[in-house]
Amino acid sequence: DAGVIQSPRHEVTEMGQEVTLRCKPISGHDYLFWYRQTMMRGLELLIYFNNNVPIDDSGMPEDRFSAKMPNASFSTLKIQPSEPRDSAVYFCASSEGSGAATEAFFGQGTRLTVV
């Protein structure tokens, strides 16, 4: 397996524009996580899915953020409208569902810059 695949690797957009980040988890993994990494706040859990169903979205900062997982092999994180304070590295991770003892595997991240 090629691992968790995220696209794009880098995104530069203007304030107010819609941004969509994409993630393909490892095949067979039941859990998918979206994290945001900034210098100030470290690695924050935004939302996670189990078997394509959102379980906890309490980390989503505002209604401008939304995430979907239409099938087991694809998820999106959308920001609309984007703001400069959304600039960060966004990571997607996936893990197996055989209990919580399994580690998560991370993608390379998407570096988002909102100007």
Next chain:
Amino acid sequence: AQSVAQPEDQVNVAEGNPLTVKCTYSVSGNPYLFWYVQYPNRGLQFLLKYITGDNLVKGSYGFEAEFNKSQTSFHLKKPSALVSDSALYFCAVRVYNRDDKIIFGKGTRLHILP
């Protein structure tokens, strides 16, 4: 609510010396604990995990970690540091049969001085 604390933002160690990166946690229930490493412009890579059993777990690149239930700690260690160990290290916790989410500490930057 579960949480992870990494009390040191940065740790400096001379090459060849032993290193320790500290982690403490707070959970309701039995924790599963993980260490990850992040190199510049890369995603997080899994190093090792504690599930149950022996309190000393061994992982990749010669790293090991010691689980201490009474002190709610899971410190990362290595007997002899290499310059190539310089990176950002994250501790994480997951609680079985709760909400299964994985919570990370803020990270500790490890500098190995040649």
